[in-house]
Amino acid sequence: MSAADAAELAERGLHPSGVHEMGRRLLGVPGDGDAPPFAGTVDRAGLRALAGIAAAGGAALLLPYALAPLAGPVGHALGAGAGLVRGGLVLFLLVSGAAAIAVPAFTGARPRRDGVALAAELGLLVVSFAAAFARTGGMLLLLLLAAGLATGAGAAVHVPLLVDRFAAEVRQRVAALHAAVGLGAAGAAMALGATAVAGGAGWRTVPLAAALVAGAAAVLAAPLRDPGFGRHDTDRLHAAVREGMGMGGEDGAAGQLGPNLAYGETLRRVLLVPPVRTGLGAAAVSGMFALPLHLTLLGHLEAAWRVGPAGRAVLLGVMLLAAGAGVVALAERGEALFRRSPSAHAGRLAALLVAGALALGLGALLPTPVLGVPLLFAGLAATAAVLPALTVALLTVVPAAMRGHAAGVLAAMSAAAGGVAGVLLLGALGSRFGTGVAVAGLVVPALAGAAALRRVGPQLETELDRRVDEIVEIEDLRRVRATGGHVPLLSCRHIDFSYGLLQILFDVSFTVDEGEMVALLGTNGAGKSTLLRVISGLGLPSAGTVRLQGEDVTYLDAERRVGMGIAQVPGGKATFGPLSVVDNLRVFGHSAGRRRDRVDQGIEATFAAFPRLAERRNQLAATLSGGEQQMLALGKALILQPRLLLIDELSLGLAPKVVGELLAMVRGINQTGTAVVLVEQSVNVALSLVEHAYFMEKGQMRFDGPAGELLERPELLRSVFLQGAAQGAPALDSAGTGQDSRQDRETVTGP
Amino acid sequence: MTGRVPVPVLAGALALCLALFALLAAPGLAFSSDDQLRMVAPVELERVEGEVVVRWKVSDEVARLVGERRAFFAVFVDRAPIAPGESLASLADDGCRRAPACPDRAWLAERNVHVSLVSAVRLPVLPARGWGRGGTGHEATVVLMRSDGVRRGEAADSVRFLVEEDGR
Numbered sequence: 073m074s075a076a077d078a079a080e081l082a083e084r085g086l087h088p089s090g091v092h093e094m095g096r097r098l099l100g101v102p103g104d105g106d107a108p109p110f111a112g113t114v115d116r117a118g119l120r121a122l123a124g125i126a127a128a129g130g131a132a133l134l135l136p137y138a139l140a141p142l143a144g145p146v147g148h149a150l151g152a153g154a155g156l157v158r159g160g161l162v163l164f165l166l167v168s169g170a171a172a173i174a175v176p177a178f179t180g181a182r183p184r185r186d187g188v189a190l191a192a193e194l195g196l197l198v199v200s201f202a203a204a205f206a207r208t209g210g211m212l213l214l215l216l217l218a219a220g221l222a223t224g225a226g227a228a229v230h231v232p233l234l235v236d237r238f239a240a241e242v243r244q245r246v247a248a249l250h251a252a253v254g255l256g257a258a259g260a261a262m263a264l265g266a267t268a269v270a271g272g273a274g275w276r277t278v279p280l281a282a283a284l285v286a287g288a289a290a291v292l293a294a295p296l297r298d299p300g301f302g303r304h305d306t307d308r309l310h311a312a313v314r315e316g317m318g319m320g321g322e323d324g325a326a327g328q329l330g331p332n333l334a335y336g337e338t339l340r341r342v343l344l345v346p347p348v349r350t351g352l353g354a355a356a357v358s359g360m361f362a363l364p365l366h367l368t369l370l371g372h373l374e375a376a377w378r379v380g381p382a383g384r385a386v387l388l389g390v391m392l393l394a395a396g397a398g399v400v401a402l403a404e405r406g407e408a409l410f411r412r413s414p415s416a417h418a419g420r421l422a423a424l425l426v427a428g429a430l431a432l433g434l435g436a437l438l439p440t441p442v443l444g445v446p447l448l449f450a451g452l453a454a455t456a457a458v459l460p461a462l463t464v465a466l467l468t469v470v471p472a473a474m475r476g477h478a479a480g481v482l483a484a485m486s487a488a489a490g491g492v493a494g495v496l497l498l499g500a501l502g503s504r505f506g507t508g509v510a511v512a513g514l515v516v517p518a519l520a521g522a523a524a525l526r527r528v529g530p531q532l533e534t535e536l537d538r539r540v541d542e543i544v545e546i547e548d549l550r551r552v553r554a555t556g557g558h559v560p561l562l563s564c565r566h567i568d569f570s571y572g573l574l575q576i577l578f579d580v581s582f583t584v585d586e587g588e589m590v591a592l593l594g595t596n597g598a599g600k601s602t603l604l605r606v607i608s609g610l611g612l613p614s615a616g617t618v619r620l621q622g623e624d625v626t627y628l629d630a631e632r633r634v635g636m637g638i639a640q641v642p643g644g645k646a647t648f649g650p651l652s653v654v655d656n657l658r659v660f661g662h663s664a665g666r667r668r669d670r671v672d673q674g675i676e677a678t679f680a681a682f683p684r685l686a687e688r689r690n691q692l693a694a695t696l697s698g699g700e701q702q703m704l705a706l707g708k709a710l711i712l713q714p715r716l717l718l719i720d721e722l723s724l725g726l727a728p729k730v731v732g733e734l735l736a737m738v739r740g741i742n743q744t745g746t747a748v749v750l751v752e753q754s755v756n757v758a759l760s761l762v763e764h765a766y767f768m769e770k771g772q773m774r775f776d777g778p779a780g781e782l783l784e785r786p787e788l789l790r791s792v793f794l795q796g797a798a799q800g801a802p803a804l805d806s807a808g809t810g811q812d813s814r815q816d817r818e819t820v821t822g823p
Numbered sequence: 824m825t826g827r828v829p830v831p832v833l834a835g836a837l838a839l840c841l842a843l844f845a846l847l848a849a850p851g852l853a854f855s856s857d858d859q860l861r862m863v864a865p866v867e868l869e870r871v872e873g874e875v876v877v878r879w880k881v882s883d884e885v886a887r888l889v890g891e892r893r894a895f896f897a898v899f900v901d902r903a904p905i906a907p908g909e910s911l912a913s914l915a916d917d918g919c920r921r922a923p924a925c926p927d928r929a930w931l932a933e934r935n936v937h938v939s940l941v942s943a944v945r946l947p948v949l950p951a952r953g954w955g956r957g958g959t960g961h962e963a964t965v966v967l968m969r970s971d972g973v974r975r976g977e978a979a980d981s982v983r984f985l986v987e988e989d990g991r
Contacts, residue, residue, distance in 0.1 A: 148964050148979035149853070151906020194837070201841050205848035208906060274854045283841075294830065378868060 094312060095540030098305045099468050100240025105412030107404055113242045121237050124293040126250045128193050129230050130257030131289035132223040134282035135200050136164050136216070137258040138265035140367055141385035142275045149275065152209040158367070160216035162495055165363060167217050169488020171224025172480040177335040179476055183236075183298040185229035192229075193290035195222035200283035204276045227483035231460070232475040235467045237299045243464045244410055248403030251460040252396035255452075257285075258366070259396070263389025270382035302472025306543060313547040319554065330623035331632070335477075341627035342470060342477045344614050347531035350524050351466050354458070355482045357425065357521030359490020360497065360514060361455035365432070366392070368498045369448065372507035377441045387441075391449045398453025399460070406461050414465055414536065418529030421458050422522035426515070428454030433512030455518075459486055462525070469535035471542075493517075538615060541566075549622045559622040561586045561747050562607065562716055567616035569599075569606055576602045577613070578771045584716065589738075589748040591758035591779065594768035600751045601643060603768070604718045607749075608640040609633045620716070637715030643724055643751070646705030649694030653685055653704055656693050660708040674711035682707050682737070699730030706737060717741060720751045735761060755789060851907075852977070859885050859978040860896075860965050868960065870985045877963045878943040879980060885967060889940060894975060898944050899964045900935040904979060911936070911972040938968070949986050960985040 096102060114122070139146060143157035150156060179185060199218045206212040231247055238246045265278040300307075333341060343349055366388065373384035402424070410417040428451045435447030463482050470478040497517070501510035545565065552559055562584040569577035577599045584590055594600050605611035607618055609630030618626045625633055647656055657678055661671030679686035682703050688696060693704060702722055709717055719738065723731040739761060742748045752758035759765060759779045767775035767788050775782055782788065864878040865871050877898055881889070888894035897904070897911065905913060911926060914934065919925040928938055937944040952960055964981035966974055 144981055145979075148904055148966070148981055149907075149977040151904055151909060151974070153903035155903075198837075198841070202844070204854075205845065205852060207848075207852070269856065272856045272858075274856050276852060276854050280854075374868070380867060 091313060091316070091544055092537055092540050095309050095543065096536055098240060098309050098312075099536055099539065100243060100305070100411060101414060101468075101536055102411055103413070105408050107245070107407040107411065108241045110242055110245055113239060114246070118238060121296055122234070122246060122249060124289075124296045125189065125230050125233055125237075126253035127289035127292040128189050128226055129250050130253040131193060131196055131282075131286040132226050133254055133258040134261045134285055135196070135203060135219050135279060136161050136363065137366070138261040138278045138282055139203075139216075139275075140363075141262055141266045141370055141381065141388075142269055142278065144381070145269060145275045146212070147209070150206065150209045150212060156209045156212065160213050161363065161367065162492060163213060164216045164220040164223070165359075165487050165491035165495075167220030168224035168227065169484035169486075169491070171221045172228040172483035172487065173224075173339075174480075175225045175228040176338070176476040176480050179229070183300045185233050185476065186293075186296045186298040188225055188229045189233065189296060190290060190293050192222045192226035193286055193293050195225070197283050197286040197290055200279045200286055203279035204283070224480075224483065224487065227487070228476055228480035230479075231463050232467060232479045233296070233298065235464060235475060236301060236303055236472065239304045240468070241411065242407070243468075244407035244461055245400070245403045247460040247464045248399050248406070248457065251456060252400045255396035255399065255456055256393045259389040259392030261389075262392065263386040266382045266385030266389075301475070305468075306472045306539070309540065309543050310547060313544055314550070317547060317551045319547075319551055330619070330625060331628065331636075333627055334629070337627050337629055338474050338477050339481065340612060342474050342481060344612055344627070345466075345470055345478075345535060346614060347469060347528045347535055348466050348478055348481070350527045350531060351462055352481065352485045353524040354421075354425070354462055354521040354528065355485040356490035356493065357517045357524075358455065358459040358462070359486035359488075360494030360517055361428070361432075361452075361458075362486070362491065362494075364491055364494030364498050365452075365455075365511065365514065367495075368502060368507055368510055369436070371502070372436055372511060373441075375507050376436070376439070377444070379441075387445070391445065391452055394449050395452035395456050398449070399457045402453065402457045403461070406457070410461075410465060413529075414468075414532035415529030417461070417465065418525050418532060421461055422525035424454045425458050425518050425525065426522045428452070428458075429515045429518030433515050436508040436511035458521075458525075462528070465528075465532060469532055469539055471539070542617070545617065546624075549619070553622060560584060561588070561621055562749075563617075563619045563622075564603070564607065565617050565619075567603070567606055567613045567618070569602055569611055569613045576771050577606070580616070580768070580771070580773050581776075582607075582766060582773065584747050584749060586715075587742070587745050587747055588764065589742045589750065589762050591762040591765040592749055592751045592768065593753070593755060593758055593765060593782070594774075596753065597770075598768040599771040600768055601720050604640060604720055604749065604751055607716075608638055608718055610640075634712060634714075637712075638718070639709040639712045639714035639716070640718040641702075641705045641709050641720060641722070643721030646708065647693040647696075647701050650692065652690050652692055653696070654689045656704055657708055657711055661711045671711070674713075678707040678710055681710065681740070697730075698726050699734065702726065702730075702734055703737070706734070706741070710741065714746055716747045716749070718749045718751070721753065722750065723752065723754055723757050731757060759783065858882055859976075860967060860980045862963075862965065862980045862982040865982060865984040867982055868985065870987060872987050875946040875949060875961075875984070875986065876943055877946060877965070877982070879965050881942055885978075888967075892940075893970050895968050895970070896939045896942070896944075897931075897966055897968050897974075898937040898939065899966070900937065900946060900949075901961055901963075902935050904964050904966045905974050907974050907977050909974055911938075911968065951986050 139157050140161065143154035147154045147156040175188060179188060196219060199215050199222060203212060203215045206215060230250060234246050234250060235243055261282065265281070268277060269275055369388055370384055373379040373387055379387060406417060406420065409420055430451075431447045431454065432451030435444040435451060438444040438447070463479060466482065467475045467478055497513065498510045501513045549559065560583045562582070564580065564582040567577050567580040568575065580599070580603060582603065592600050592603065602611060606613050609625070609628055609632070612627060616626070617624055620633075620636055620638065625636065648659065651659065654675060657675045658671060661674050679689065684700060685704055685707055688700065693701060696704060722734055722738065726734070735757070738748060738750065750758055750761060759782070762779050765775065765777070765779040765782045766773060767782055769788070775785060775788055859882045860879055862877070862879045864876065885894065889896070905911065911931065914931070914936065915926045919930055931938060932947070937946065946963070949961055960983045962981055962983045964979055966979045967976065969975045
């Protein structure tokens with residue numbers, strides 16, 4: 073922890089507002105609106121790192137952009153039309169998007185992005201070199217596909233490396249420089265390649281030159297070292313919070329508490345970060361304004377303004393170079409705005425996207441290049457500034473170790489989804505109305521992208537605070553563990569959950585102690601079953617954490633949670649009807665990955681606990697009575713010997729006598745040390761068993777306390793009773809706890 | 824990078840592999856534009872009325888080969904040329920293959936492939952096709968063929984031109 077952090081924390085203390093202010097400052101949002109001087113913040117080593125990463129990013133675009141204006145000569149030389157290169161470029165976009173998503177699967181949670189960046193450069197060197205010797209169109213297509221792989225791999229690591237290598241106060245500008253070098257390299261490749269070919273060099277010299285530049289970029293990227301995840305922000309905040317708790321503020325050992333997420337789990341977790349999910353649409357729109365737009369403009373310069381083959385490549389190349397400079401110029405103000413307010417910054421990006429699209433459309437529709445070229449340049453600069461700025465903003469609110477996944481997803485949306493959609497849209501509009509109208513038509517997706525960007529802004533603000541809360545929660549748990557304090561078996565904190573756009577759970581917190589049995593009560597549609605799904609992993613929350621003995625399991629797959637001791641008996645559909653009783657148990661045992669002998673032992677233990685199931689071991693589950701089916705469901709869960717058993721609507725549709733038997737079994741399970749969460753609509757069934765109860769209504773936790781106290785809250789319980797009455801059942805009396813089995817049955821048998 | 828093999832050794836090995844690959848792969852490939860074939864008419868994106876004659880100029884070497892009947896020209900109109908090393912016979916369909924001497928000049932011309940021993944071909948009637956609003960004009964690509972009908976090398980040049988509504 074830096075001395076400044078220590079001093080700041082000493083001044084603010086661990087008061088939530090103080091931690092939030094400090095966290096936001098470390099994440100690059102201090103609220104002051106000042107962008108510190110670049111030169112004073114980035115040292116010489118930083119500049120070398122930036123040069124390496126930027127050169128790598130620039131080299132990735134050389135081959136496609138150099139070949140784009142040479143589509144005709146290349147196609148004819150290889151016995152194909154200009155469509156060969158154009159098709160190859162679409163393939164390039166698709167594959168680079170796929171590679172960008174896939175690469176984090178190989179890097180995982182280990183910081184070895186430097187190796188990926190270097191391997192990508194060496195790959196580009198080899199591919200570009202080989203492209204110069206392509207003898208057939210098929211071979212060139214394969215090489216463009218390989219170039220896409222290398223480009224996508226680089227795209228997944230470059231910006232995360234920049235974010236982790238540089239302090240938050242310069243990240244927007246650093247990312248803009250990286251993007252500007254990419255645009256400049258693309259423009260230079262386009263202009264120089266076409267000029268060289270017009271001057272008598274064969275098209276094969278162009279990929280050779282690209283290979284040379286890729287080699288130089290590899291030399292620059294070789295000394296690069298992965299700085300680790302969150303070195304400048306989250307690591308420091310972890311250390312500061314630890315210091316504030318009096319636990320020593322040494323750096324490192326940050327990150328989550330709990331098992332490492334697998335690749336798929338991490339991707340899902342990243343996609344559940346609201347601004348990332350919303351930002352994907354804007355990233356896709358930005359992708360339309362990259363290679364697809366540039367290819368269309370290449371054709372447009374010829375079609376509308378009769379610029380010759382070499383001239384149009386040079387003109388567009390120079391415009392791209394100038395646009396790169398424009399992106400850098402825009403970044404200074406963008407940095408200051410982001411530091412003041414991510415919402416305002418996102419609003420500015422939305423404005424840039426729309427203004428850029430309008431400038432491009434107007435420029436393309438003008439009959440003369442005198443006015444058209446400046447407008448096209450301005451439009452190219454404005455639209456190109458969006459993606460790097462958005463990427464940095466989104467990576468700021470993604471957990472540090474997951475930034476590669478987020479960058480990969482954004483790059484994939486931009487290159488593959490946006491790129492291919494852009495090619496299709498521009499192609500369709502261009503063939504029907506001409507290239508000018510096609511370019512102008514991009515205003516429509518730009519408006520959609522701007523709408524997404526405007527939604528991203530407030531989500532960024534909320535997510536910044538969530539990241540800080542998450543870090544405080546982790547360090548608090550560490551402190552509790554270190555001091556031997558009490559850590560509950562299950563702890564859900566501030567859970568939000570949505571089915572699509574419909575939010576079901578709102579800031580729900582829920583705790584279960586080791587060996588405890590609690591009741592989760594509420595009306596139909598209150599969110600009880602959904603909360604169980606979030607705990608068991610069948611549903612993933614959009615916010616909040618689920619911890620099992622302090623370990624973060626929020627985004628773990630359900631099967632991994634089963635292995636950790638969480639089992640669920642789903643309401644009313646927990647058995648496989650066409651299978652026999654014993655096969656139901658066996659299937660469940662094997663689904664948990666148990667050995668056959670262990671499964672057999674588990675089955676016999678279950679039959680010992682439920683003799684009635686043993687009598688019907690070869691009977692089909694569908695032919696069992698409702699009570700027996702629930703018994704079988706309980707038995708299936710018991711095979712796993714869970715630490716936490718989630719039971720959803722055990723009494724649904726059953727006769728009181730059967731319910732009584734089942735409840736006795738649940739009590740027995742609980743007495744063996746298994747914690748139980750009993751979800752019930754029947755208040756008196758549930759409260760006859762538990763000491764502690766929760767009550768949910770409309771997705772919110774309305775009561776958390778001793779079961780006896782809930783009985784004294786008629787305003788809560790009334791809704792349950794009224795529901796029962798509305799469904800045709802006689803309402804319970806206000807006591808609600810009467811042991812009248814007839815009344816109980818009527819309540820629990822409601823639809 | 825690996826911690827075992829020094830980086831300069833790896834770089835040297837990579838350079839050596841690429842050089843070897845280049846030595847083996849380069850023969851027969853054109854790394855410079857040698858002006859063996861250069862379209863002269865129509866000029867790029869010219870609006871053409873009436874009959875369309877495509878002309879090109881050739882290098883001395885090509886002129887000598889054609890003069891000795893060791894090579895001829897093939898002009899592909901609005902279609903991709905065949906690949907180097909590929910034969911015009913590869914364009915033949917089943918019907919053509921059953922006929923003797925097919926593909927011949929007439930059969931090829933029907934499929935927009937015009938062969939010639941001189942540096943020009945007169946094109947048959949072409950549909951009107953402008954520029955913009957989806958129009959991409961017409962494109963003619965000339966390549967050099969060996970006397971046995973196989974495309975010789977990568978030399979090629981193409982031109983795009985526009986045919987007016989009432990033009991030919």
